Amino acid sequence: MNEVELLNWVRGPGLNIAIGIFLLGTIWRLFEIYSLGRKKDLSAPRHTAGASGWNTIARRSLAPPGMLKRSPISYIGGYVFHVGLAIVVFLFAPHIELIENLFGLSWPALPSQVVDLATVVTLAAMVLVLVDRINKPVKRYLSTVEDYFTWAVTFLPVLTGYMAVKHLLLPYTTMLALHILSVEILLVVLPFTKLFHVFTLFMSRWYNGQANAHKGVPV
Amino acid sequence: MSASLDKGVAVLKEMIDAPIASYFESCVHCGLCAEACLFYTETGDPKYTPIHKLEPLRRIYEQEYTLLGRLAKLVGLSKPVTDDELEAWKELVYNSCTLCARCSLVCPVGNDIVYMVRKFREGMAVSGHAPDGLIGAVTRTIEIGSPMGVKLPAVQAQMKHVQDETGIEIPMDKEGAEYMVMLSSMEIMNFPEYLGAIAKIMKQAGKTWTLCSTAFEATNAGIQIGVSDLAKVIVNRIVEGAERLKVKTVISPECGHAYTALRWDGANLIGRPYTFKVLHILEVLDEFRSQGLLKTEGFETTRMTFHDPCQLGRRGGVVEQPRNLMNMVTKDFVEMDDPGKYNWCCGGGGGVSANEEAEELRLEVFKIKKRQLENVGAKTMVTACANCRIVLEEGLEHYQMDIPVVGLTELIAEHLAPDK
Ligand code: SF4
Ligand code: SF4
Numbered sequence: 037m038n039e040v041e042l043l044n045w046v047r048g049p050g051l052n053i054a055i056g057i058f059l060l061g062t063i064w065r066l067f068e069i070y071s072l073g074r075k076k077d078l079s080a081p082r083h084t085a086g087a088s089g090w091n092t093i094a095r096r097s098l099a100p101p102g103m104l105k106r107s108p109i110s111y112i113g114g115y116v117f118h119v120g121l122a123i124v125v126f127l128f129a130p131h132i133e134l135i136e137n138l139f140g141l142s143w144p145a146l147p148s149q150v151v152d153l154a155t156v157v158t159l160a161a162m163v164l165v166l167v168d169r170i171n172k173p174v175k176r177y178l179s180t181v182e183d184y185f186t187w188a189v190t191f192l193p194v195l196t197g198y199m200a201v202k203h204l205l206l207p208y209t210t211m212l213a214l215h216i217l218s219v220e221i222l223l224v225v226l227p228f229t230k231l232f233h234v235f236t237l238f239m240s241r242w243y244n245g246q247a248n249a250h251k252g253v254p255v
Numbered sequence: 256m257s258a259s260l261d262k263g264v265a266v267l268k269e270m271i272d273a274p275i276a277s278y279f280e281s282c283v284h285c286g287l288c289a290e291a292c293l294f295y296t297e298t299g300d301p302k303y304t305p306i307h308k309l310e311p312l313r314r315i316y317e318q319e320y321t322l323l324g325r326l327a328k329l330v331g332l333s334k335p336v337t338d339d340e341l342e343a344w345k346e347l348v349y350n351s352c353t354l355c356a357r358c359s360l361v362c363p364v365g366n367d368i369v370y371m372v373r374k375f376r377e378g379m380a381v382s383g384h385a386p387d388g389l390i391g392a393v394t395r396t397i398e399i400g401s402p403m404g405v406k407l408p409a410v411q412a413q414m415k416h417v418q419d420e421t422g423i424e425i426p427m428d429k430e431g432a433e434y435m436v437m438l439s440s441m442e443i444m445n446f447p448e449y450l451g452a453i454a455k456i457m458k459q460a461g462k463t464w465t466l467c468s469t470a471f472e473a474t475n476a477g478i479q480i481g482v483s484d485l486a487k488v489i490v491n492r493i494v495e496g497a498e499r500l501k502v503k504t505v506i507s508p509e510c511g512h513a514y515t516a517l518r519w520d521g522a523n524l525i526g527r528p529y530t531f532k533v534l535h536i537l538e539v540l541d542e543f544r545s546q547g548l549l550k551t552e553g554f555e556t557t558r559m560t561f562h563d564p565c566q567l568g569r570r571g572g573v574v575e576q577p578r579n580l581m582n583m584v585t586k587d588f589v590e591m592d593d594p595g596k597y598n599w600c601c602g603g604g605g606g607v608s609a610n611e612e613a614e615e616l617r618l619e620v621f622k623i624k625k626r627q628l629e630n631v632g633a634k635t636m637v638t639a640c641a642n643c644r645i646v647l648e649e650g651l652e653h654y655q656m657d658i659p660v661v662g663l664t665e666l667i668a669e670h671l672a673p674d675k
Pocket of ligand 1: 283
């Protein structure tokens with residue numbers, strides 16, 4: 037298989053397979069988790085303003101008092117790379133074009149220089165959180181192979197995308213093929229690893245917020 | 256696999272619900288929950304990271320409820336949970352967790368970690384991995400009526416003592432009273448002032464109240480140890496007592512876990528809503544205050560601070576009330592860092608104070624309270640949980656700090672305006 041064939045494969049069958057596994061995997065996993073259900077709370081509720089599942093979904097995006105100081109890299113690195121990823125994935129013109137071709141939806145893009153900058157910053161933030169994971173005793177203690185693996189499959193699409201756009205190291209076609217391939221790997225593993233938190237975190241926050249709202253505590 | 260392990264795992268399988276599954280799936284191993292837990296912040300040992308305390312439960316979830324986990328178990332890639340492993344986790348699940356729930360407030364993906372610890376304890380207890388101290392406390396509550404072995408005659412003796420001292424009659428088993436007052440053994444044994452304080456306050460407010468001879472003890476060690484069956488027996492006593500006496504409201508004493516057990520867990524344990532209301536004594540006092548039924552005079556002038564019992568504030572939603580009451584009787588009330596729902600635990604909740612194996616660690620993590628106190632320079636500590644109170648006193652003594660700890664209800668009672 038030469039690079040053109042590879043590119044054709046990743047753009048055609050490869051992409052379909054990846055999206056298929058991603059969608060079916062996601063639906064299956066959501067079913068597996070949420071079909072477990074839960075019991076109704078029979079105690080008399082207490083009502084307090086600002087306490088609800090929805091409130092917690094929003095509130096948990098901010099660092100609770102004192103936490104930023106205790107773990108600055110987690111928060112700052114975390115914000116930067118999550119926001120950076122969102123910019124790179126959703127506001128880069130070629131990505132929007134692809135989404136338009138696939139689903140018919142489109143929105144304005146950011147200038148490519150801005151996306152370039154966001155990419156570099158995202159990569160840097162990801163390296164920083166990786167170093168932090170290795171350095172910080174608690175993070176290192178909790179980390180499993182999966183944590184490093186999921187880091188890598190998230191990092192590679194950003195890196196290869198940047199290298200393709202900048203024509204670095206390998207010819208554009210090859211790099212683009214690798215970029216798409218790496219995205220497909222990401223899509224395939226997402227439902228089955230901790231990357232699935234992109235979906236479950238909203239429900240987790242909601243459950244926690246709702247259970248504590250029942251007691252009148254905004255969490 | 257031993258029979259008890261089998262049972263324990265079966266219980267855990269039953270405990271796992273959608274929230275727990277969602278929490279485990281959401282965890283990104285960021286370790287931020289450790290920064291919220293006094294057992295980590297005061298020791299620096301990563302094994303005390305809250306989510307790590309649940310690792311065996313997570314494996315059971317994965318192996319039983321996820322497709323990939325089941326496959327991994329089938330081909331031997333994922334090891335089943337063993338007795339040895341659970342025994343090793345005992346220290347993490349009981350000795351180093353006070354069910355304070357601070358971790359549940361900071362996890363960025365929103366995991367309610369304490370909810371899971373509480374459920375995990377159910378399986379630990381059934382499989383025979385609960386600490387002896389707690390087992391003893393539950394057995395005594397079931398057999399004798401209270402975790403410290405306090406029997407009715409001890410309560411009656413105290414009633415008499417209070418009656419003699421205050422000249423106010425202490426009602427027992429009075430049908431149709433508005434309030435039924437519960438005690439905790441700690442109060443019966445160590446803080447007899449509580450009952451006298453209630454008597455005076457009720458008299459001033461002109462309210463009818465009663466003790467109940469079949470249910471005077473509110474503490475529920477069944478909840479702390481994680482045995483719902485026993486917790487249910489204990490709660491049922493109170494429900495039956497309250498319904499027999501047809502009271503409108505049951506007042507939970509100054510004991511955090513008793514409040515949680517009675518206010519939030521009780522109805523779920525017995526499987527139906529109560530026919531009466533449950534209020535913590537501070538809620539009642541604040542209600543009296545706002546209705547003008549609580550009149551005090553004079554102020555404390557020494558610098559005082561309030562320690563929020565975890566189960567009352569963060570887990571119970573009673574945060575404003577103690578502040579209103581503090582301001583009624585103190586002039587120099589200062590807040591420690593992270594007051595209210597973010598307060599740091601005394602280190603003895605969740606059954607830790609009844610667990611001898613945990614004592615050394617408990618005194619070590621008390622450093623956080625020591626620092627908090629030193630930062631505000633308070634000369635007296637006020638709280639509203641008899642267990643916190645004992646634990647705080649022991650901690651302060653250990654670090655040779657001469658700071659008295661008082662219950663807020665008693666403090667209020669001391670300032671009651673005399674009858675006109
Ligand atoms: S804070 Fe939440 S996401 Fe982070 S390690 Fe703890 S449980 Fe997991
Ligand atoms: S509930 Fe409190 S003591 Fe237990 S793990 Fe969470 S923060 Fe630590």
